[in-house]
Amino acid sequence: MTAAFLGPYRDAIGSRYDELVGADGGPRPGWETLALDSWDAEAFRAARSQAHRLLEDDGVTYNPLPATWTGGGPGGRGHTEWRLDPLPTVLTHDEWTGLERGASQRARLLEAVLADLYGPRRLLTSRLVPPELLWQLEAYLRPAWGLPAGRPRLVLAATDVGRAADGSWRVISDRAQAPSGLGYAMENRRVVARLLPDAYQSAELHRLTAYFGVVRDALTELAAPGIEGPRVVVLTPGRHSETAFDQAYIASLLGFPLVTGADLEMADGRIWTRELDGRRPVDVVLRRVDDVWCDPLELRPDSELGVPGFLEACRRGSVVSANGFGAGLVESPAFAPLLPALCEALLDESLLLPSADAWWGGTPQGLDHLVTHLDRLVIRPVNPGAERGIYGPGLSRADRETWRARLEAHPERFVGQEVLPLSTTPTVAGFGLGARPLTLRLFGVAHRSSYTMLPGALGRIVPDSFDAATGRRERVPLSKDVWVLKAPEDGGGFAGPAEHIVAVPTGVPMVPHALENLYWMGRYTERAEGTTRHLLALRRLATELPVWYADPGRAAVDVLAAALTHATTTYPGLLGQPSLSDATIDAELRDLLVDETRAGSVAQALAGLAGATGAVRDQLSSDVFTVLGGLERALTQLAEAPRVRGPHILDAGGQVLSSTLALAGITVENMVHDVGWHLLDIGRGIERATQLTTLVKWTMGAAQPLWIERHLVTSVLSAAESVLTHRRRFAGTQGVDTMLDLLLLDEGNPRSVAYQLSRVRRDLARLPGGPRVEQLTARLDDLGSLLASHTGPQLATPTPAEGDVEHFHLARREALVEMCESMERGLAGLSDAMAATWFWHPVAPRPLGPGVRQRAAEVAS
């Protein structure tokens, strides 16, 4: 590494310990693997935007917000992108060995603490854990007492660490409830491996993928003995959860189905997945829902995320929860000061990886320390869910006094923890590298009586800015890949294969949430495509008939535009504006493409699509996300263009179409044609039929003079992607009757309504049957009969009857409109009936018994 490179970076270091630059001013061992001296400012910047792009391609999100609109089906995107610095931080073998041993011991210790406090409670009677501390901890879950022994409560453990001033690692906090981040760590590695292929190939670093095999084994082996091929599921709070990506990605990495609480039920003493063709038993639940939300019967009664009876099933040993109920107890910062003594007592070992120095306010000395050193402590509540803590160094004098008073009033509720100085690590910033403070999240899994650590970590850059009022930092911190180098003797030249994700077939579950999202994935794809075709047809027609031609046919543009507004319900849209100008049209079409807050827009359909695909990530090929990522970029480009004109619209619309076609191709070619696939295809069929019907109704419902209708027929055929078929079938004619025949009634045209009905019918026949499915088929038959009772010419005939030549062009096609409206109602009814058949969410569980007014009878007298 050249001095020229290191110089400016060295000057930027504000910490006492830097990961890259050692005490002698030269680079530390291991970093040569990144060949940083071959980089220039431009390369850093390029790597950063490339990282962003790759994350977008993989659809990596963090902290999604609830949908801001209420459309059909599960909706909303509004996600925040996950952020990753392109440069990994490097840990040598020696450094790592210490961390690994320390973190693994710490997990063993926390497990031993849990086993005691939910069992014999010797730590209490011996007063190693002060009773007045334990008995105020809300995370001490009394219903978790008496669960079968012999299984760890802490299955997946995570530990956040940072460096103290002397460079040693200290623990900032422990995660024991339902640790997140393992999926992000893997994704970070995949992205960095693509960003730095040369360094990655030549580095002697530990790969991460094998670790997921260990986790898979560890979870599988938790199942009750004697079960052949135990079934593990990943329980998620849903796609609006903060770490929904992490949950779905973990599920796909492990090859376990992702389910919500509503997909599970307790019956006959065990937990089952509720599936289309019945139910299948569950042996192990990897729980990403906090324990108090998991069972409304015994824990929070207002939870809709859990399964009534879950605890009872655990108690009987028919299902195992990982992590176990009650494990969140040891997340309380109150344990930090106790751990050295607990480690001696329980493991007969010295604590290898201690916490940052901490004091509990519940002793006189502890309180004294908190009050005296408030300006250099993080004050954390012993019950993290109950109240907020505070970052002492950021406090104003007045706030400090308020906090002193608060601490003195309830000293037992708080722990003061030394603020770690943290090390810095090179991070792409501005025009080069900045030195930024680093923390690591380490992961361990209980496997065969010890903890196996991920040979890597989720690195996080702590932002400089810190909101002193809330003690919170930026919402989406920048993350880091962490390279753990192998021991020189393990190396031996060959670096091992690239990170290769072994996709394990999940035995796709037919649970309601998965089916529902696949169905809506089909509908949103088709909706985006249909709307885009319509708006492209409009844009092309406007180009074909420029205003300055003064062609009376130009009125067709107005009809097509009004139809677009009606069909998408994006009122007022292009209604009520005689003789639309191209500029007005372009502005509206741009909005329909990019404005995701506008109900009915293409952008909104795509947002719904992104949400639905993210929720069934475990069932989809990663190509899906690449397609969506590319689309996102195209629309962002359009949104950011200073002035949008026709060609921009045509370009962006073209991108949408090639993406939806690519998605159709991926789903046809790359997905197993199982139940989920048929649901997706049904979604496409129903949406396409709806789109066509609506398009025809709004464009052809009113008869127009021939010179207008001629253009409309062509545009509608083009919006329905049936121009060529029409030309082949009805050479030379441009009649409304032949067009209606082709688009509505012709079962041979894959773009017709009739075809969609038979397509849905074919899909239905492949699904597990039953009386409710028969009712669906009957509904389809009714719609088929509706079509069969009409002909193209009859539908094309306007009323009043022929002969009234004078008002001919003002007449409406009543039969057509009526049929289209019946079809729309029928399709909507069919969709609702399907939802009721397959996606049924049980009504939310409610507490037994009446409201509070009946209390006199309910409660003891």
Place this chain on the structure above:
Amino acid sequence: MTPRRYQITHVTTYTYDDDVTDSFGLTFCRPRDGAGQTVVEHELWTDPGHADLGSHLDAQGNHATYFHVTEPHRELRVGARSVVDCLVEQPAPERDLVVWEDARPAARSDLPEAALVAEVAVASPLVDVGPAVRAYAADSLLPGRPLVDAVLDLVHRVHADFDYDPGSTTVSTRVPEVLRLRSGVCQDFAHLTIAALRSHGLAARYVSGYLATDPPPGQPRLVGADATHAWVQCWIPAHGWLSVDPTNDRETGDRHIAVAWGRDYADVPPVKGVIFTEATESTMSVEVDVAPATGELPT
């Protein structure tokens, strides 16, 4: 001594204006064994019948029973039938065992069990421990007073100062509100007494149970018969628990049948559950009968 035998029937009825497809329940209806009580028979039934039933001991050694009803219903009855033998007279603790200050778990690090009973010496979900209740209790917890005297005096004052009025409070009424209203039902009096004791560092737990319906000849009928009842136990170091009934201003005796105890009502409700239904209206009623039982004593 000859035990007194009781047969207890406790039926809770829920009605709904629409079908309930699933009812999950957790009950604390089986009386405890020990401390002068022996459970001779116990049965928990539901109507419609349960598809699944399970029972376990909770952290306090209470018997909890889980049930799952899968037959659609508009009325659910949950019934418990128990036959319990109670010893006629339990020895009352001596009055001057210990001064109350020495009965606080925090003052008894010499006793390992003090660390465990400390669980009921702090606030709990339904028992707030604040300055008002602390001040109220201070008049009974005079310095150096024997614990038993102090507790009985407190119970006497609660009985004298508060009206028994089933309409005055709801299930969500908290201790400070009861203090202000000066009325309530047995659950409120129990929570109030517990809060008073805890506010001075004493360990006190909530006991859910039954009272014999008919008094023995010549004795008054007690308030709270024909329903589930609640009272309080206060820890006496190295001795056990002093069991007092603030609603009736007395130590508990052979007419009190203890079912379950915990930090407060929320730990041991007789029946709680979760249902799946579209129903919007529901009612609930409880019938309890505690009758002297005839029949052979077990040999």
